[in-house]
Amino acid sequence: MSRRFAVSLAGLALVGLSACAGGDAPAASPAATDGAGDAVSGTITLYTSEPQAKVEELIAAFNETHPDVTVDVFRAGTGDLTARIESELATGEVQADVLLAADAPTFENYKDQDLLMELDVDTAGLLEEVVDPEGFYVGTRVxxxxxxxxxxxxxxxxxxxxxxxxxxxxxxxxxxxxxxxxxxxxxxxxxxxxxxxxxxxxxxxxxxxxxxxxxxxxxxxxxxxxxxxxxxxxxxxxxxxxxxxxxxxxxxxxxxxxxVYQPVGVFANTDAEAAAMAFADWLVSSEGQQLAVEQNYLPVRTDVDSPEGAPAMADxxxxxxxxxxxxxxxxxxxxxxxxxxx
Amino acid sequence: MSSAVTVRPAPRRGWRADSFTGVRVIVWLVTAGVVLTPLAAMVALAVQGDQFALLGSEDVVVAARNSVVTSLASAIGAVAVGTYLAIVLDHTDLRGRAALRLFALSPMFIPPFVGAIAWLGVFGPTMGVNRVWSDGFGAPLWNIYGADGIIFLLTVHSYPLAYLIIGAALRRIPSDLEQAARIAGASGVGALRDVTIPLLRPALVASFTLTFVSNLADFGIPAIIGLPERYYTLATLIYRSIQSGTVAAPLSVVSTIGVALLAMAVVAALLDARVNRQHTELDSTAVVRHRLDLAGARLPLSALTWLAALAITVLPIVALATQAVLPAPGVPLAWEHLTLDNFGRALGLRSTQVGVRNSLMLAGLAAAICAVLGLLVGLVTTRTRARGNALLNGLAILPQAIPGTVIAVGWLIVAPTLGLFNTPWLILVAYVMAFLALVVQAVSAPLRGIPVTLEEAARASGATQTRALFDIALRLAIPAAVTGGAMVFLTAVRELTISALLRSPGTQTLGVAIFDLQQAGNYNASSALSLLVTIVGLLGIALLAGRERN
The missing domain is CATH 3.40.190.10 (Periplasmic binding protein-like II)
Known part of the structure; x- marks a missing residue:
């Protein structure tokens, strides 16, 4: 086995990497859509069961509105995520700031354990079924x-x-x-x-x-x-x-x-509360829901239409x-x- | 500091401090720390968790049986194929041996989990061969999912190593012996059967135990081929327990299973040691190559071996390429459907890019650390005399006989205590432990071959022992350490078993990134990435072939 081989292997991998880097780098949005100037910034860690490609699109779109928030993603099945959160709790505290995963009961459990923070999210225009009455989590797609x-x-x-x-x-x-x-x-x-x-x-x-x-x-x-x-x-x-x-x-x-409605929740021990809330809020905003529909999901907003080929929510x-x-x-x-x- | 000139690294009675003691102590501490800490923690947790009753539970018993069955069958298969190849390639006049050897070795350059993804495209229930077969005969030819598929794939990915070991041993057997048998009236095949093959026994046993242990630990193949049919092995059961939290107190459960795996590996190692003790080295300084004349069997055997080797190399690549250029499953293979989007999509994913970066970084660091530590271990154990040298050497190469799953579980247990939880460095230390032996073995022989006179000359000129060792032996062994480090890099950069268990947010390796795509059902993208990894691996063969020709 040769050194030359090792070098060329590394070289090839690097070429592959750089050839595609930047392909979907979030366009630094020239015009932050609102004039409020509340430039939220920070880094949040997101645990999610969304498919990898979809969550990366989602973050790119989110970053057009909030360019100063960096979102690190850990994607796995919901079972795998809850197992990880449990083992993190056993050895310290949850490493995630935001959880975006399958079903409400998981969130109910975390709420009961006081692990979640009350959301500061605009729920006007959302389907009634997907909003936690106590306000600790909210559904993001049906x-x-x-x-x-x-x-x-x-x-x-x-x-x-x-x-x-x-x-x-x-x-x-x-x-x-x-x-x-x-x-x-x-x-x-x-x-x-x-x-x-x-x-x-x-x-x-x-x-x-x-x-x-x-x-x-x-x-x-x-x-x-x-x-x-x-x-x-x-x-x-x-x-x-x-x-x-x-x-x-x-x-x-x-x-x-x-x-299920893929709720989003923010962990109580987050050190990037503003960024985490901005992310959760964006998910259920009109823009977030438009993207959800583009990604073939049924929306949680009554004012956004179902994707093509899917029944309207009312039907x-x-x-x-x-x-x-x-x-x-x-x-x-x-x-x-x-x-x-x- | 003694002023007397030592003529050779003198056998020291008792313990005496010299300038090299510091180096020796550090090497000891680091090696013992890296190797023993996780093992001790795992055994301690297993004992303290007192979950041994669990070893009798149905899940574990079934998984253990599956592990033993698949590893045993595939190790036997690998040794059989390896022996066949060693004999026909190195001992007969088969046609096109040199090129055939490269084809036969090709699975070694492809990570096992990539092989699993590829063969799934050949023998998946509705893929490749089965699709064609179903159209013609109404039922699939062979469904790769399940035990038989795991055995097949483990065999494919472990016979090249068996062949290399057995081939090397075969080349050391003087052909005088066979010639003597021929003169005494034995047929060519008879001499092979009664003289040469019995002499190969130590190599057969060595390759058997090595492939058995590595197949026992393999995670990618049983995960991709077994899990869809709920066919669990110990490696995948451990993964499920940890990753999906299917059991309460997963760590003490998996440490118990880990101890069981460790016990199996120890049995294999003991078997190996027992056979090797009886082994006497043959003197083969003047080997006259004499190839067995296959006569009438030459053409059919050549054709058959070529066909099998080509099938094993070409079929999975064709299957990967097919899946990689189709936009979605179920789309028929036709010109108008072909697309390169899968490559762009798979390479454009941040998870892939992070995976590539992590794999390169971790493999690079592991290679560097293993090269330095392995060189020092080799230096201490071959160029100095001290009571614990054999033990230090044994400690450094011990992890080679331990399934990667066990290494990962051990580190997972000590991670929170060491503050390594949720960091990439956890994977790094596990890599160092798992692959240190590659460097130690690479440097030991060249270090032993350096004449003592060089060091004596240095000592005579006033150099301290440390100085003499570092300036002469160490420097002369650096090329071997670099080669060893390159092997560590190549092994680590495509690794899955350890990094799948030790992953945390942002620390996925390339292997994990591909495995995730596969698990999430994105077969077209995982095939595209797998194809790239395969091509890089096969370029390695081409380079190797080019070197051989020079």
């Missing part, structure tokens, strides 16, 4: 879990959750692992608590032997590639892939869709649930899920 199918392999799409228990879908279904995906854990609880579905439905679904992929990303890929032509997955990924050309389509089940049948009960029984639901779907 993310329903839906049924996706591969349009080459499946001609009549499953129209309801009940349809999925039909034996014709045996070995055809793929869904995310609730140990990893916060949305999946949340859904498990919502399904379990739903009067029409509940444990009998989960048992019947398990009988069809779905493949349990790690998170929503691999689920959507499996459906698009046809590995399993039917998937239980969050809706925006399906639109992303369809936009890119994959043979994939979505159906919103007739019983209603469980949904969307959301599955009702009691947040406290979901929070209380989530662990039980995940355990049941793991037992049934082993």
């Amino acid at each position: 993310i329903p879990t839906v049924i996706a199918h591969n349009t080459t392999a499946i001609t009549t799409a499953p129209a309801s959750w009940q349809d999925l228990t039909d034996p014709q879908y045996r070995d055809q279904i793929v869904m995310p692992n609730p140990d990893v995906s916060g949305a999946a854990a949340f859904n498990a609880a919502v399904w379990l608590l739903n009067d029409d579905l509940g444990e009998p439905w989960l048992t019947a679904l398990a009988a069809n032997q779905p493949v349990i992929a790690d998170s929503n990303g691999p689920v959507s890929q499996a459906v698009a590639s046809g590995a399993q032509p039917v998937g239980i997955v969050v809706d925006y990924l399906v639109r992303d892939l369809a936009d890119a050309g994959s043979p994939i389509a979505v159906s919103y089940p007739s019983e209603g869709v469980p949904y 969307l049948e959301l599955m009702e649930f009691d947040l406290a009960e979901v929070q209380q029984r989530r662990t039980e639901a995940v355990e049941l899920f793991n037992r049934l779907f082993q």
